[in-house]
Amino acid sequence: MSAPHFVGLIWAQTTAGVIGDAGSIPWHVPEDMAHFKSKTAEHPVIMGRKTWDSLPAKFRPLPGRRNIVVTRNSSWTADGAENAPSVADAVALVGESPVWIMGGGEIYRSAMDIATHLEVTEVDLDVEGDTKAPEIPDGWVATAGEWQSSRVDGTRFRWVEYGKP
Numbered sequence: 001m002s003a004p005h006f007v008g009l010i011w012a013q014t015t016a017g018v019i020g021d022a023g024s025i026p027w028h029v030p031e032d033m034a035h036f037k038s039k040t041a042e043h044p045v046i047m048g049r050k051t052w053d054s055l056p057a058k059f060r061p062l063p064g065r066r067n068i069v070v071t072r073n074s075s076w077t078a079d080g081a082e083n084a085p086s087v088a089d090a091v092a093l094v095g096e097s098p099v100w101i102m103g104g105g106e107i108y109r110s111a112m113d114i115a116t117h118l119e120v121t122e123v124d125l126d127v128e129g130d131t132k133a134p135e136i137p138d139g140w141v142a143t144a145g146e147w148q149s150s151r152v153d154g155t156r157f158r159w160v161e162y163g164k165p
């Protein structure tokens with residue numbers, strides 16, 4: 001199997017870089033969930049065990065996608081999910097491209113070196129959180145979309161895509 005040449009990290013963050021608090025996402029922007037779903041649809045998703053646990057049970061596994069959960073607990077199992085001991089092992093399980101890495105914080109940091117694409121939703125909110133987006137190293141080039149307003153409560157958000165030239 002060839003290694004996937006498109007390894008995308010996908011996350012939503014506040015402008016200050018908060019991605020989560022106490023195991024969940026402290027906002028509700030349905031347009032972002034739709035964005036996440038459309039970007040990842042039909043492709044394998046890799047996530048950490050805490051992110052798996054953070055998904056409401058009715059959404060586990062994420063439908064229509066191969067779900068690979070990174071956990072050091074080799075006896076961990078869940079219906080509809082495969083497990084791997086590291087991000088590298090999870091990516092090695094996947095021969096195709098793209099593969100989407102969907103968190104959480106620790107997983108993003110360990111995947112940054114092999115990522116080829118960052119798909120970031122910036123939500124214009126100033127909320128506290130215990131989990132932060134990974135630092136984006138030098139060399140990545142951002143392309144920011146226009147600010148949009150959520151139909152739910154007007155919260156502003158935008159897509160920011162990062163590539164490596």
Ligand SMILES: Nc1nc(N)c2c(n1)CN(C(=O)COc1ccccc1N1CCC(C(=O)O)CC1)C2
Nearest residue numbers: 010011012032033036037055056059062063102121
């Ligand atoms: N930009 C970006 N990156 C990320 N990594 C993520 C997002 N946004 C949004 N996320 C979540 O809210 C995590 O998921 C959920 C959490 C609570 C309720 C439903 C969900 N699900 C949303 C996706 C649905 C699907 O895709 O089928 C299944 C239900 C992860």
